Every structure is written in structure tokens, then in C-alpha cells.
Amino acid sequence: MAQKNLLPLILLGLLRDTKKTGYELKKDFETEIGEFWSVQHSQIYLELKRLTELKEISSTKGFFGSKIEKTYYEITPLGEERFEKWEKSFQNELAVNKDEFVLKLYFIKDKKDGRLQQLIKNQYDLHLEKLAHLNLRMKEVFSKIDKEQNYGHYLILNHAIKREEEYTKWLSDSLENINK
């Protein structure tokens, strides 16, 4: 295994409730789950093919207009089994959190380094923007669906917001401290 491949699990999870096309799955990564995972559509279609070979999903043909065929994918009992096994499995260690900005800071030795201020400001703006975006998402998402019935989603959006709050606070505190 090159990298821990979680994409098949995500696809199975997204297909548990309703059958979907590859395009619809791709759309989910731009809205719904896109906050927490990213992937290219090329990878989705490859993985759908593989899952079909494994008989963890099955497909039926549909039409968009009269000419374009589209393929609906549906989860099979085998796929459900795999997904549920993953869903209840425990981790025994945490992955390293790779963050380019954090990495870059590691190499800045001197507190008085002039670049520090600008780099932090740049990062601060990015995270402030993300925080605003997440707050908006929180309102949007849970005006449409029920919190109690989508509790995991609620929890992680809540976490993402708190994480960004901590991140921006850390950055602004750091800005203050380097000027002391």
C-alpha cells in the first residue's frame, strides 16, 4: 500500500443512502465532505471501477437528456460489510499532521527575523477566511438538515471551527509576542 487509501471507504459511505453517479460523488467533494477531504475526479472514477471489480458496488445505466449515458453506482452487501468494519475500527496511532507553514516556521531561528511577521500575517488572513467560511457552512448545513440526525457532521464542523479559532488565536498571539 502506497498510502492509506481511504477513498474507497468514503465512496462506500457516500453511497450508503442513495445511489449516485461519479459526477455526483465528485460534487460531494466540492461541498459536503469537501471540507474534510479532497480528491480529483480522475481518482474517483478509477476507484469506482475497482470497487465494482471487488463487487462492493454495482452499477446501472441512466440517461442525462437523450444522448449522454450516466452510470449510477449502488452499494452491495459486500460493500456495506467493508464500510461497517472500518466504521467501528479503532486507530492505534495518529498520523503526523503535515502543514507547510508550520514546517517553514521550524526553520526560522531568530525571534527578530523580519520574515516572521509577514509570514504570520499571510497565514492569519488565510485562516481567518477559512474560519468565516466554516461558520457560514455551519449555518447553511444545519438549517437544512437536523443536527441530531447528522451528528457526526455536526461534531466535525464544530471541531473544524474550533481548530481555526485556535489557529488564528495562536497566530495573533505570536504576532504580539514577536514585537515585545
Place this chain on the structure above:
Amino acid sequence: MAQKNLLPLILLGLLRDTKKTGYELKKDFETEIGEFWSVQHSQIYLELKRLTELKEISSTKGFFGSKIEKTYYEITPLGEERFEKWEKSFQNELAVNKDEFVLKLYFIKDKKDGRLQQLIKNQYDLHLEKLAHLNLRMKEVFSKIDKEQNYGHYLILNHAIKREEEYTKWLSDSLENINK
């Protein structure tokens, strides 16, 4: 580019002060920078070869005992240039933070789902352990070296600790809430 390759920059950064062998660089990933980045030694040796071809590092032979040769790598002006260019560059967007646990939660719909409690507990233990480890690192690292002279490192260790504090707080709050 398949993935944003930051390893060459890390290697250049680690070689700025002193020349090192591949093995010593590998060791750095187990201690120093290992908190913030992970990599396999096979990848290190490949990247050292590539950096040598690019003339961003140069190498000299040394000996371990009388038989085993070891190779010391040293940064060149070209390598320094590349590193400094990266060091002062700004990001214009944030990478998605991929966290398997967060992903898993996304798919848990019902607040009363029995797995929720166990999964959170498992994750809580892992993060509590990590937090304890980071606090220890903070003490260890800055008893040896000066904070003001290794400010970036101080900042990110500080951030990592706060991140874990937020993470564990989120998890324990969530545990409380699902039992309400």
C-alpha cells in the same frame, strides 16, 4: 508534480547549519522535526541523490569505524538560494487537513449511535498521550536550546500543544453531549 514535494526543502533546511549524513537526517525525523513531518529513509536517500544532481548539495566521504563508508552532505549556494526562496514565499491557499477519525465521524448520523462513545474514547486516549508527549518535548527541547534563538521551533511546539488541547477538549465535550 504528483504531490507537493517539500522533502527537498526540509533536507536543505536541515543541512544549512552543519553537514550531515543520510542517516543523521533520518534521525532528525525521529526526534527534532519528526513531530511535524514524517518520511521513510528510502525517500531521503532518493532525494539526496536528486539534490546532488541538481547541485543544491554536495557530498564528501567519511568513515564509520574502518570499513563502513558514510557520506556527508553539505548545502551549496544554489541550495541555499532555493531554500531561502521557499522560506520567504507566501501561500495563497490552505491544504485540506486529512484526519481519518474526522472522516469516520462524518458518516455517523445518529447522535445515539452506540459506536460514537467508543470511537471518541479511543481517539481521546491517543490525543491525550500525544499531548503529554508534546509537553515533555517542550521541556526537553528548550532546556537545551534557547527559545529566542529557535523561535520558530518554539512557536510550532506551542501551537501543537494548543492544538492537542483543543482536540482533547472537543472530544471530552462531545462525550458529555452525546450522553445528554
Place this chain on the structure above:
DNA sequence: CATTACATGTAAGGAGTTACATGATTAG
């Protein structure tokens, strides 16, 4: 009528992990 959205793929190439491979040196 032009742009955006819908829809599905293949190809190329680099990144990352795991396993394989070898051998000297030091510490207990």
C-alpha cells in the same frame, strides 16, 4: 450563441510506503 454545467474517462509522471537487501560496529 457562448459559456457554464453535466458527464466520464485515459495517460503520464512523481510522491510515498513497505519490503528487500547487505554488512560493520558497539553495548550489554
Place this chain on the structure above:
DNA sequence: CTAATCATGTAACTCCTTACATGTAATG
């Protein structure tokens, strides 16, 4: 004398991104 550490690589595999490729349908 045995295990851990020092030391450096290659090979296989697969993940992931970017680019290429094609064509219909809806919207303004």
C-alpha cells in the same frame, strides 16, 4: 555472543495530481 545501532541503498507497488480528451445539455 547476541542484539541493537549505524549506515546506505534498490525494488515493487500504489496513491495522487495534472493534463489530455470528448461531447451533450442548460442558461443567460
